[in-house]
Amino acid sequence: MKIRRIFIANRGEIAVRIISTARKMNIETVVVRNATEPDALYVSLADIVFDNTEDPADIPVFLNIDRLIDIALETSCDAVHPGYGFLAENAYFAQKCIENNIVFIGPSPDAIYKMGNKTIARELAMKQGIPMAMGSQGNIGNEEEAAAMAKNIGYPVIIKAASGGGGRGMRIVRKPEEMEKMFLIASKEAEKAFNDPSVFIEKYIENPKHIEFQILGDTAGNIVHLGERECSIQRKHQKLLEEAPSSALDDDLRNLMGSMAVRIAAAVGYYSAGTVEFLLDSERNFYFMEMNTRIQVEHPVTEMITGIDLIEQQIRIARGETLAFGQKDVRIQGWSIECRINAEDVQAGFAPDPGKIEKLILPSDSFVRADTGVRSGSSIVSSYDSMIAKLIITGTDRKDAIRKCKLALDRVWIKGVKTTLPFFRMLVRNPKFIDGSFTTAFIEKDLDKYYLNSEYEEMLAAWLATKLFEDENLIGKSPAADNGNNSDMSPWLLNKRINQF
Amino acid sequence: MNDEKPAIKKLHALSSENRRFTFTLPLRHKIRIGKRSYEVKLKSDEKYGTHILWKNRKYPVEIIRSRQNRYEILFNDISYIFTIETPFSLKRLKVLKQSTGKAETELIKAPMPGKIIDILVREGATVLRGEPLLILEAMKMQNEIHSPVNGHVTRIPAKGGTNVMKDDLLIEIKVE
Numbered sequence: 001m002k003i004r005r006i007f008i009a010n011r012g013e014i015a016v017r018i019i020s021t022a023r024k025m026n027i028e029t030v031v032v033r034n035a036t037e038p039d040a041l042y043v044s045l046a047d048i049v050f051d052n053t054e055d056p057a058d059i060p061v062f063l064n065i066d067r068l069i070d071i072a073l074e075t076s077c078d079a080v081h082p083g084y085g086f087l088a089e090n091a092y093f094a095q096k097c098i099e100n101n102i103v104f105i106g107p108s109p110d111a112i113y114k115m116g117n118k119t120i121a122r123e124l125a126m127k128q129g130i131p132m133a134m135g136s137q138g139n140i141g142n143e144e145e146a147a148a149m150a151k152n153i154g155y156p157v158i159i160k161a162a163s164g165g166g167g168r169g170m171r172i173v174r175k176p177e178e179m180e181k182m183f184l185i186a187s188k189e190a191e192k193a194f195n196d197p198s199v200f201i202e203k204y205i206e207n208p209k210h211i212e213f214q215i216l217g218d219t220a221g222n223i224v225h226l227g228e229r230e231c232s233i234q235r236k237h238q239k240l241l242e243e244a245p246s247s248a249l250d251d252d253l254r255n256l257m258g259s260m261a262v263r264i265a266a267a268v269g270y271y272s273a274g275t276v277e278f279l280l281d282s283e284r285n286f287y288f289m290e291m292n293t294r295i296q297v298e299h300p301v302t303e304m305i306t307g308i309d310l311i312e313q314q315i316r317i318a319r320g321e322t323l324a325f326g327q328k329d330v331r332i333q334g335w336s337i338e339c340r341i342n343a344e345d346v347q348a349g350f351a352p353d354p355g356k357i358e359k360l361i362l363p364s365d366s367f368v369r370a371d372t373g374v375r376s377g378s379s380i381v382s383s384y385d386s387m388i389a390k391l392i393i394t395g396t397d398r399k400d401a402i403r404k405c406k407l408a409l410d411r412v413w414i415k416g417v418k419t420t421l422p423f424f425r426m427l428v429r430n431p432k433f434i435d436g437s438f439t440t441a442f443i444e445k446d447l448d449k450y451y452l453n454s455e456y457e458e459m460l461a462a463w464l465a466t467k468l469f470e471d472e473n474l475i476g477k478s479p480a481a482d483n484g485n486n487s488d489m490s491p492w493l494l495n496k497r498i499n500q501f
Numbered sequence: 502m503n504d505e506k507p508a509i510k511k512l513h514a515l516s517s518e519n520r521r522f523t524f525t526l527p528l529r530h531k532i533r534i535g536k537r538s539y540e541v542k543l544k545s546d547e548k549y550g551t552h553i554l555w556k557n558r559k560y561p562v563e564i565i566r567s568r569q570n571r572y573e574i575l576f577n578d579i580s581y582i583f584t585i586e587t588p589f590s591l592k593r594l595k596v597l598k599q600s601t602g603k604a605e606t607e608l609i610k611a612p613m614p615g616k617i618i619d620i621l622v623r624e625g626a627t628v629l630r631g632e633p634l635l636i637l638e639a640m641k642m643q644n645e646i647h648s649p650v651n652g653h654v655t656r657i658p659a660k661g662g663t664n665v666m667k668d669d670l671l672i673e674i675k676v677e
Contacts, residue, residue: 168642185636189643236642347580351613351667352640359550359561382614414578415550415561421578453579456534457560460553461576462514462522462583463532463541464562468572469512469585470528 001320003027003079003103007072008046009062009093010083012373013387014295015042018081021311030075032061036381041373050075060383062086065093072102079103079318081311085385088294089116105318107217107293111268115291118162119200122288128267130260130288133279135202143183147176149201156204159183161190167237168193172204205287207439208279209248210234212292213261214302214310217271218317224327225258226306229275229298233427235350235443240420241427242298243337244305247398247436248280257286264291272317273299273310279440297340297390300371304336304394335401336394339409339424342387343380343417346451350420354382358416360389365411367404368393380417388419398436402428422451513591514583522583607650609672611665615639620661622672626654634672635659652676 161169169190230246261276395401
């Protein structure tokens with residue numbers, strides 16, 4: 001099968017990421033230009049741009065299956081890469097591509113469907129003897145059923161959306177009294193987010209680590225794993241920092257968990273790149289959570305320590321090639337950490353802070369890889385995710401990677417939006433992060449402050465505020481004494497004023 | 502300059518957490534720490550935008566908001582709110598604080614833009630710290646907003662089913 005031209009059914013940094021590998025492989029790329037961000041970086045990098053700025057549809061084009069297929073056909077693409085999010089794990093989209101003789105760069109629709117439905121995935125894992133947290137056999141119909149099931153399993157339990165992911169439709173219930181309310185919230189949220197209100201229940205593992213295995217399979221049935229990623233630094237199930245490998249695993253545990261990951265992938269005839277997620281408790285027991293049938297945001301840390309380009313592998317596998325290496329050829333070298341620099345207000349509970357990025361300078365050190373979909377002048381729009389850049393730092397070992405991480409974080413320069421940088425500056429200095437003993441409860445339980453600032457920084461900010469006050473009120477250019485009426489000065493004006501110093 | 506008013510010799514920047522930074526006027530571009538004083542430079546250029554140069558390091562700065570003597574400053578990606586007081590206004594502030602006693606009102610504001618799904622308390626209700634007050638949906642997630650204090654609900658400007666902007670007032674609680 002030849003792939004000459006790929007339609008990227010996505011945007012942002014992942015579109016940019018796919019373009020870079022496609023270019024290396026001499027494959028053309030097609031992207032969609034939208035009215036929400038017509039000047040996005042990915043638009044300027046692709047070989048061919050399909051102009052969709054006049055699209056009258058209510059839903060974003062990246063969720064519009066018929067429209068995407070039409071565009072792929074119209075631009076004569078022989079393959080589609082779905083990226084992550086949007087339709088990346090939509091079996092119907094994959095099926096539609098195949099029906100229209102377009103190669104879907106990802107697993108089979110059947111594998112997407114089975115792993116996407118958490119209830120089926122659980123049954124499959126159970127049959128394969130993969131360790132799992134106790135839970136309901138299927139979906140739970142109502143709050144009474146949920147309460148009965150929870151009593152059986154023992155509190156705390158977690159309610160999860162059957163079609164879920166990304167933390168939506170997920171609620172932890174610690175006491176029977178909370179069950180009714182939480183069940184309704186989870187179910188409502190699941191319906192909103194996934195168009196499917198069905199939920200199931202399982203035992204909630206307290207303070208686990210989130211460990212996931214990257215796997216690669218080809219259409220000939222070969223499957224290997226590329227080791228683990230640790231993604232325990234998360235807030236409300238949204239990952240913030242990922243690293244590979246994990247300090248919680250030794251070779252024995254890595255081999256065991258890796259072989260389980262391969263086994264569950266094999267059970268659905270998996271090919272392409274995929275991720276098997278586990279929870280690991282403090283006694284080194286691990287539990288299968290779910291499989292993600294797409295390339296993940298955090299895939300670069302695995303690439304950095306294995307030297308394998310996962311997008312390239314996805315394309316090769318989609319072309320029908322068999323894996324050029326076996327399990328014993330996979331070597332893990334070094335330590336890699338990814339910080340997700342998002343446009344979020346850490347001081348306001350990580351609320352998204354969309355806006356225009358006035359300035360963006362990313363470090364150019366050899367130990368930093370910066371994957372981004374924006375540049376100076378780009379906007380973070382509220383209709384999409386708030387990612388600015390992924391900072392991927394690689395060192396010889398964990399200590400070295402953390403040291404380099406500190407340097408890299410201070411070399412990022414962003415103006416115009418609030419970012420998660422202060423969070424990471426704090427995190428890389430936190431003893432519990434440094435010693436590796438953190439769990440998924442870390443952010444909620446072990447931190448009393450989500451950001452780092454030194455005493456001098458506050459003092460300097462105070463100096464600046466005083467300077468502004470002095471200039472406006474005491475240096476008599478304007479009738480400053482009466483500033484009661486017309487006091488709501490625009491920040492733009494103030495910025496201009498600052499510029500004149 | 503106005504000759505009738507005595508010259509102001511000092512300004513105090515009061516942080517929202519009640520830390521006080523005092524600067525003598527006219528404001529110098531040097532700040533003393535211990536025995537040494539360091540130069541502060543406020544600069545702006547095409548590459549970095551507005552920034553402060555301090556001890557050979559650049560820090561991004563931004564003025565987010567200013568109203569009368571209140572300034573919200575973004576310094577190295579962290580925001581700070583200061584009110585600037587003259588020695589006279591600071592004294593007046595202290596007097597005011599003593600006379601109003603300690604009955605404080607806690608304003609619950611929307612931490613992010615979203616939609617009010619449900620309001621779980623009524624006016625006059627007694628709430629305990631940590632008790633859920635309302636459910637705010639944002640980014641397709643339903644978030645419970647909890648009371649940060651023990652007190653009585655005095656006012657509920659939030660309405661179920663409506664959209665709110667960040668920092669919109671949702672509920673007022675009289676602190677006990």
